[in-house]
Amino acid sequence: MKTLVVRGGRPLCGTVFIHGAKNGVLPLLAATLLSNEPCTLDGCPEITDAACAAEILSCLGCRVGRCGERICVNAADGTGVRIPRELSGKMRASVTFLGAMLARHGRAELFAPGGCVLGERPIDWHIRALEALGVTAETDGQLLRFAWKRRRGGETELPFPSVGATENLMLAATGAPEPVVIRGAAREPEIAELGCFLRDMGAEIEGEGSDAITVFCSKPLHGANRRVLPDRIETATYLAMTAACGGDLSVRHTDPSLLLPVLEALERAGCTLRCLDDSIRLVSDGRLRGVGSIRAEVYPGFPTDAQAIVTAALLRAEGLSEMEDAVFPHRFRHVSELRKFGADVRTVGSRAVIRGVARLNPANAEVTDLRGGAGVLIAALAAKGESRIANAELLLRGYAALDTYLQKLGAEVFFA
Numbered sequence: 001m002k003t004l005v006v007r008g009g010r011p012l013c014g015t016v017f018i019h020g021a022k023n024g025v026l027p028l029l030a031a032t033l034l035s036n037e038p039c040t041l042d043g044c045p046e047i048t049d050a051a052c053a054a055e056i057l058s059c060l061g062c063r064v065g066r067c068g069e070r071i072c073v074n075a076a077d078g079t080g081v082r083i084p085r086e087l088s089g090k091m092r093a094s095v096t097f098l099g100a101m102l103a104r105h106g107r108a109e110l111f112a113p114g115g116c117v118l119g120e121r122p123i124d125w126h127i128r129a130l131e132a133l134g135v136t137a138e139t140d141g142q143l144l145r146f147a148w149k150r151r152r153g154g155e156t157e158l159p160f161p162s163v164g165a166t167e168n169l170m171l172a173a174t175g176a177p178e179p180v181v182i183r184g185a186a187r188e189p190e191i192a193e194l195g196c197f198l199r200d201m202g203a204e205i206e207g208e209g210s211d212a213i214t215v216f217c218s219k220p221l222h223g224a225n226r227r228v229l230p231d232r233i234e235t236a237t238y239l240a241m242t243a244a245c246g247g248d249l250s251v252r253h254t255d256p257s258l259l260l261p262v263l264e265a266l267e268r269a270g271c272t273l274r275c276l277d278d279s280i281r282l283v284s285d286g287r288l289r290g291v292g293s294i295r296a297e298v299y300p301g302f303p304t305d306a307q308a309i310v311t312a313a314l315l316r317a318e319g320l321s322e323m324e325d326a327v328f329p330h331r332f333r334h335v336s337e338l339r340k341f342g343a344d345v346r347t348v349g350s351r352a353v354i355r356g357v358a359r360l361n362p363a364n365a366e367v368t369d370l371r372g373g374a375g376v377l378i379a380a381l382a383a384k385g386e387s388r389i390a391n392a393e394l395l396l397r398g399y400a401a402l403d404t405y406l407q408k409l410g411a412e413v414f415f416a
């Protein structure tokens with residue numbers, strides 16, 4: 001277990017270069033399983049979730065090589081159909097390999113996917129939507145077994161635009177003999193990115209980025225190369241850190257158009273922002289004001305992954321802020337950790353109510369989940385004095401070079 005020591009109370013100044021998106025690279029890695037030919041992904045962040053996805057591919061028989069931010073996968077021998085319990089349980093995105101294995105082999109076996117505890121995270125919608133395409137599912141209570149003997153295309157519909165289920169269906173659909181139409185699809189940029197990669201591999205895709213996606217594959221998919229899109233949540237995290245601590249931050253290699261609701265919230269809180277095509281500059285004097293109500297929703301709404309992060313930035317904002325989460329209504333485990341810093345924040349149903357306090361005190365706290373942990377880190381950076389954050393290895397699931405980036409911005413942060 002790692003502890004992050006933070007000596008907070010300093011402004012953050014300088015430049016960060018955003019990595020490829022965690023939630024973008026994981027489905028792309030799953031997609032590499034669909035071809036017998038090599039695929040190359042550039043801009044892969046060095047985070048433990050990407051390492052876990054690479055391990056799943058190796059375990060399925062693929063040859064995987066990593067050189068810096070480039071991952072090459074040759075899935076010619078990727079004949080495995082079972083993800084072992086240990087790897088299934090390490091992260092939620094292990095479930096995305098289900099669609100890829102079904103397309104390639106017509107069979108897939110895995111255990112309940114792990115990942116951050118954000119309340120209930122079932123995979124019932126994945127299963128029901130796959131069943132509509134002729135997939136059968138059974139379980140002995142532990143192992144989940146899927147088979148696609150009578151493959152068929154047609155329409156399948158999600159009751160809610162689940163990101164993971166949409167990705168799974170797109171991947172599985174490449175193995176159907178007829179076109180598949182996915183209705184009620186998620187519209188997140190990472191989905192559009194998966195659609196582009198599948199098209200690069202030779203699939204016919206229409207509508208990615210809308211709520212109805214059509215996938216058709218008339219011939220075997222070939223290899224492809226792609227650069228992973230920038231991480232909008234890593235971007236939001238460094239912006240929120242600077243908003244909370246004060247400072248002058250330039251974020252480069254990002255895409256401001258992917259996080260407009262977050263930028264708008266930070267501006268409302270009193271930060272000055274300037275956006276160019278692939279960069280954002282944020283200036284904050286650290287004296288923020290409450291923003292009223294924010295509701296985290298599916299894309300293009302305010303992202304649930306930025307909910308804890310922006311909550312933490314508002315702990316010292318004068319006045320009242322409210323953060324509701326309509327995607328994960330129980331994603332508030334960070335709130336009790338934030339209170340350890342002297343913050344006045346409470347959960348009421350599926351919302352956190354924040355009354356800004358004049359100052360935060362250093363504290364010993366822990367990472368409850370990846371984004372909640374980023375929120376705890378923001379509180380520690382804004383509190384003058386030494387804080388210690390336990391379970392900090394969880395932050396490395398999604399943030400590459402976290403300590404070195406923060407040190408470059410002037411923060412005193414190190415792993416103990």
Ligand code: EPU
Nearest residue numbers: 023093120121122123124125126162163164305327328370
């Ligand atoms: N849901 C169900 N049944 C299902 C699938 C989802 O009830 O079969 C519910 C979930 O419990 C949740 C809601 O639907 O309440 C949305 O879940 P979704 O399936 O969209 O989320 P996910 O695919 O499990 C991805 C990201 C999350 C991000 C969400 C929402 C990856 C690997 N994970 O999760 O990212 O919060 O979409 O945008 O892409 C993170 O990066 O820290 C993270 C948790």
